[in-house]
Amino acid sequence: MSRMETQLKLYMAAVELIAEQGYSATTVDAIAERAGVAKGTVFYNFGSKDALFAALLEHGIHRLADSLHQARQSEPGDALRRLDAVVMAQLRFFEEYGAFARVLLAEMWRTTWQDAVARLREQALGVYADVLREAVAAELLRTDLDVETAATAVFGMVLTVSIEHRALHPERPLTEIHSTLVDLLHGRIAGRNAAAAS
Known part of the structure; x- marks a missing residue:
């Protein structure tokens, strides 16, 4: 999977979770789990939840x-x-x-x-x-x-x-x-x- 495809998966997971429960309640762990990737993938691609x-x-x-x-x-x-x-x-x-x-x-x-x-x-x-x-x-x-x-x-x-x-x-x-x-x-x-x- 390319880096762009990974980022799109993370965007999709993050936007769904934030729409469901709000930004504050959404964790990096939950985003990674929803996207089907390791937590480190979020940090590797974006550095932080805010940056994502x-x-x-x-x-x-x-x-x-x-x-x-x-x-x-x-x-x-x-x-x-x-x-x-x-x-x-x-x-x-x-x-x-x-x-x-x-x-x-x-x-x-x-x-x-x-x-x-x-x-x-x-x-x-x-x-x-x-x-x-x-x-x-x-x-x-x-x-x-x-x-x-x-x-x-x-x-x-x-x-x-x-x-x-x-x-x-x-x-x-x-x-x-x-x-x-x-x-x-x-x-x-x-x-x-x-x-x-x-």
Whole structure:
């Protein structure tokens, strides 16, 4: 097994355990056991539990941001359609990586992980902010929209809905959830411009 494969196994084990019981209660022994490796493997690859969690956040945020960026780039429609595509990409990502969604919500806002928060803001929320700026420039959204706050709000809303979907309503199709979210978004952030355009 390559070092990258070992690290991915450790990420998977760590994120599942942290989602189940919290960061403080998760031990290196438990991570190693869940991953099916020796405890020394964790230290060899990362040096400490803190370093493993920091690397896990970096890895997950990068993959999430890449998914959002690809959705934005591949949508040929206007900026609102690109926004809708990014929302769906986030829903799909957290459908696949539900444990990471719970970890983001519960653990990463502590002061210890401020570097990870900065990367999340720059990389993932940055995709939302960019597409919102495009929509404002195209006069599809209110010109006085606070883009940074809106990006954070949209990301947080989709994150929370994703967690609730997995926990309480896994049978509901993502397309139905997406439709509700974009209706809310278009109604709240677009104001009169979107109503006139539709």
